[in-house]
Amino acid sequence: xxxxxxxxxxxxxxxxxxxxxxxxxxxxxxxxxxxxxxxxxxxxxxxxxxxxxxxxxxxxxxxxxxxxxxxxxxxxxxxxxxxxxxxxxxxxxxxxxxxxxxxxxxxxxxxxxxxxxxxxxxxxxxxxxxxxxxxxxxxxxxxxxxxxxxxxxxxxxxxxxxxxxxxxxxxxxxxxxxxxxxxxxxxxxxxxxxxxxxxxxxxxxxxxxxxxxxxxxxxxxxxxxxxxxxxxxxxxxxxxxxxxxxxxxxxxxxxxxxxxxxxxxxxxxxxxxxxxxxxxxxxxxxxxxxxxxxxxxxxxxxxxxxxxxxxxxxxxxxxxxxxxxxxxxxxxxxxxxxxxxxx
Numbered sequence: 001x002x003x004x005x006x007x008x009x010x011x012x013x014x015x016x017x018x019x020x021x022x023x024x025x026x027x028x029x030x031x032x033x034x035x036x037x038x039x040x041x042x043x044x045x046x047x048x049x050x051x052x053x054x055x056x057x058x059x060x061x062x063x064x065x066x067x068x069x070x071x072x073x074x075x076x077x078x079x080x081x082x083x084x085x086x087x088x089x090x091x092x093x094x095x096x097x098x099x100x101x102x103x104x105x106x107x108x109x110x111x112x113x114x115x116x117x118x119x120x121x122x123x124x125x126x127x128x129x130x131x132x133x134x135x136x137x138x139x140x141x142x143x144x145x146x147x148x149x150x151x152x153x154x155x156x157x158x159x160x161x162x163x164x165x166x167x168x169x170x171x172x173x174x175x176x177x178x179x180x181x182x183x184x185x186x187x188x189x190x191x192x193x194x195x196x197x198x199x200x201x202x203x204x205x206x207x208x209x210x211x212x213x214x215x216x217x218x219x220x221x222x223x224x225x226x227x228x229x230x231x232x233x234x235x236x237x238x239x240x241x242x243x244x245x246x247x248x249x250x251x252x253x254x255x256x257x258x259x260x261x262x263x264x265x266x267x268x269x270x271x272x273x274x275x276x277x278x279x280x281x282x283x284x285x286x287x288x289x290x291x292x293x294x295x296x297x298x299x300x301x302x303x304x305x306x307x308x309x310x311x312x313x314x315x316x317x318x319x320x321x322x323x324x325x326x327x328x329x330x331x332x333x334x335x336x337x338x339x340x341x342x343x
Contacts (some may be wrong), residue, residue, distance in 0.1 A: 014280070014282060014286075016280055016281060016282075017280040017282050017286050017288075017289055020276070020279045020280045020286075020289050021280075021286075021288050021289045021292055024276075024289065024292035024293055024295075024296050025292055027296045027300075028076060028292060028295050028296050028299060031296065031299045031300050031303055032072050032076070032299060033045060034303065035068065035071075035072055035299065035302075035303050035306075036048050036064065036068050036069065036072060038307070039063075039068070039306075041059070041060070041063045043056075043057075043060060043063070043064070047060060048060075048064055051064040051065070052064065052065070052069075066198070070197055070198045070199050070201070070202050071194050071195075071197050071302070072299065073202045073206070074194050074197040074201055074202050074205065074261060074262060075194050075295070075298045075299040075302050075316070076295040076298075076299055077202065077205040077206055077209050077258075077261075077295075078194075078205060078258045078261055078262045078265065078298060079265075079268060079272070079291075079294035079295040079296070079297060079298030079299065080209060080213070080291035080292070080294050080295045081205060081208065081209055081212075081213075081254040081255070081257060081258040081294075082100070082254070082255060082258045082265060082268045082269040082272070082294055082298075083268065083269060083272035083273055083276070083290045083291055083293055083294025083295070083297075084212075084213055084216055084251075084254055084273075084287055084290055084291050084294070085100050085105075085250075085251040085252075085254040085255040085258070085269055086098075086099045086100060086251075086255075086268075086269030086270055086272065086273045086290075086294075087272075087273035087276070087277075087285045087286075087287055087290040088216060088223065088247050088248070088250060088251040088285070088287075089103070089248070089251050089269075090273055090274070090285070091223045091247075091285040092156075092223070092244055092247055092248060092251075093154070093156050093157050094154070095154065095157045096270075096274060096331055097157055097161075097270070098156070098157050098160075099267075099269045099270035100251065100252075100255035100259075100269050101264060101265075101266060101267065101268075101269055101270065102157075102160070102161060102164060102270060103142065103156065103157055103159075103160025103161060103163070103164055104138050104142055104160045104161075104163040104164035104167055105135050105138055105139055105142075105252060105255045105256065105259075106135070106255060106259050106264040107138070107164045107167035107168050107171065107264070108134045108135050108137060108138025108139070108141075108163075108167055109131040109132070109134045109135035109138070109255075109256055109259040109260065109264065110131070110134070110167070110171050110189075110190055110259075110263075110264055111134045111138075111167055111170050111171060111174070112130035112131050112132070112133050112134020112135065112137070113127045113128075113130050113131040113134065113186075113189055113260075113263075114171055114174045114175070114186050114189075114190075115130055115134075115174065116129070116130035116131075117178075117182055117185055117186050117189065118174050118175075118177065118178040118182050118186060119174075121182075124200070124201075125200065127189065127260075128201070128204070128260040128261065129260070131256065131259050131260035131263075132256045132257060132259075132260045134256075135252065135255060135256030135259055135260070136252060136253070136256055138163065138167065139248070139249075139252035139256075141163065142156070142159060142160050142163055143248070145159050145163070146159045146160070171190070174186070175187065188315070189263045190263060190264060191263065191315040191317040191318065192262055192263035192264050192265035192266060192315055192316065192317030192320070193262065193263055193315030193316055193317060194262055194298075194302050194315075194316050195313045195315060197261070197262065201261040201262070202261075204257060204260070204261065205257055205258060205261045208253060208254060208257040208258075209254075212250050212253055212254050213254075213287070213291060215246075215250055216247070216250050216251075216254075216287055217287055217288070219243060219246060219247055219250075220285070220287050222243045222247075223247065223285050223287075255269065262316075263315075263317065264317070265298065265316065265317050265320050266317050266320050266321035266324055266325075267320055267321055267323065267324015267325060267327065267328065268294055268297060268298060268320045268324065269294075270324055270327070270328060271297070271323065271324045271327040271328075272290060272293040272294040272297055273285065273290040273293070273294075274327070274331070275293055275297075275327075276289040276290040276292075276293040277289075277290070279293075297320065297323070298316065298320065301316050301319035301320050301323065302316040302319075304319055305318065305319050
């Protein structure tokens with residue numbers, strides 16, 4: 001417990017969660033430095049810093065400020081946004097499967113993006129707008145279908161999984177109606193990638209993260225109380241339905257903006273919050289650790305696909321899909337064993 005000298009202000013600090021968050025922050029910084037200094041045009045840390053101040057070696061400005069830095073920042077911001085979105089949904093639903101990519105938000109964003117690509121022939125900016133609108137529209141439909149005197153976690157997840165399956169079928173249908181070039185573009189976007197990401201993708205995500213994550217942190221204590229159940233939360237002064245609506249809205253917007261910037265990055269929003277929670281061993285969701293875990297996993301995965309497969313520009317969604325798929329399999333087995341032991 002930390003207090004000011006006058007003891008008018010005090011706040012509790014979880015030593016383990018703080019240590020985990022600092023370790024993840026250090027990991028993000030290390031991966032970022034390596035990503036910024038290695039590649040076909042190697043640079044030292046000093047040269048990167050000089051370039052950022054406009055005093056770098058010839059040719060470094062394009063490499064650093066146009067290619068590497070936007071890609072790195074996009075990875076950090078998208079990873080943090082998706083992980084916080086997943087952490088909120090898992091806490092609100094009370095289900096480890098409560099993730100935007102499993103209950104339809106990202107598939108809804110994909111429908112919006114594919115409509116722009118295939119039907120309207122829009123460019124990158126229009127695709128991002130379409131993905132954002134699709135994600136928000138899907139969330140509204142899910143909320144209406146799941147609302148029965150309130151939005152309850154299990155109902156939200158079950159209806160969301162069904163809605164996600166339907167939207168996936170819509171995506172498949174749209175691709176079958178596309179030309180070859182449109183289908184290649186659409187499929188490339190659907191995998192999820194940081195390739196070619198520039199400042200036009202970074203800025204919207206940065207604004208969303210700067211506004212929405214502090215709002216999520218403000219409601220962080222209420223998240224922990226909601227996990228105790230609506231009756232206990234109300235007894236402790238929390239308006240459960242209003243709080244849940246605000247938090248789900250924040251989660252939807254974070255997932256939609258992140259998907260609009262990088263495409264549907266598979267399983268990141270599912271695995272990162274759970275990994276952060278297991279490391280911190282916190283009773284409730286640790287949103288700061290979750291954000292840093294998402295940023296670390298995505299930047300590390302993107303660096304790995306760049307360096308391990310240096311001859312090709314593979315999308316980072318391949319790496320996160322492999323990691324998340326293994327984690328999902330482990331999670332399902334773990335839950336089955338725990339339920340069997342409890343029964």
